[in-house]
Amino acid sequence: MGHVARDLAIARILKLLDGDVRVDWCSAEPAISYLELHGCNVLEKCRAMHSISGIVEELFNKGLRGVGGLKRLGEKLGILRRNWGIVEGIIDRYDLVVADEFWELVYAAPPAIRRRVVFLTDIVYMPYSFSALGTIGSLAINAYFHKALQGFRRLDYLNSLAEVRGRRWFIFLGRRVDRWIAENAFIAGYAPSYVPGKLLPKRDARRMLGIDMDEFVVVTVGGTSAGSRRLLDCIYSALPTIGEEVRRRTGRELLVIVVRGPRTE
Structure with missing residues (x-):
């Protein structure tokens, strides 16, 4: 629940800055239960969405190994497209949309929608593996990252540049990822899941x-x-x-x- 915890911290700060601000949430289980435990308003339409966390973790922990890895990637992309079909039309209602690794926006949303969104992520790069299929898959994902992440109203990188220092988008070719982030993103660093000054002694x-x-x-x-x-x-x-x-x-x-x-x- 690391991401939703940091998002709750951001929401708390927004409410400290403006007591009249209203925050609605769009997510899937198990995040929904956690949000409701903290009294958050989850949009009813979003309850039909499916979580992709298990697939994402498997892809980044094991890589795109063989046909099975490519199949899992295909499953993820299918879920992203279906999820976007569920929530399409919601974004136009709000003054500010903050999407924390809401990959549906990267994969399925049109550019006009992405230009209205502040996108948060600590992942901008898929490490390359030693297998041929894994390398091809990483090339495809990194090419898409490189293109799609530039289309947002603002991109916040919630990580350290050390995570990608010296890496290049296309194995040994293309621009260095850390330099691209420095030019195209706001480097926010790690987002704590608490409000500073509110910790117990x-x-x-x-x-x-x-x-x-x-x-x-x-x-x-x-x-x-x-x-x-x-x-x-x-x-x-x-x-x-x-x-x-x-x-x-x-x-x-x-x-x-x-x-x-x-x-x-």
């Missing part, structure tokens, strides 16, 4: 979670996608060593709080 947070003040607490945030599994596995394997070192240096026991998504179980 450490003592109050520990009391709320039932954690003793003397415990040595480590919080690991592995993300919500299956791609974070490798990171969490590394952390888990290091915990015995970390625990011994904490006891040796402080005489305290280690308490680890793991924040992860359902696909990292």
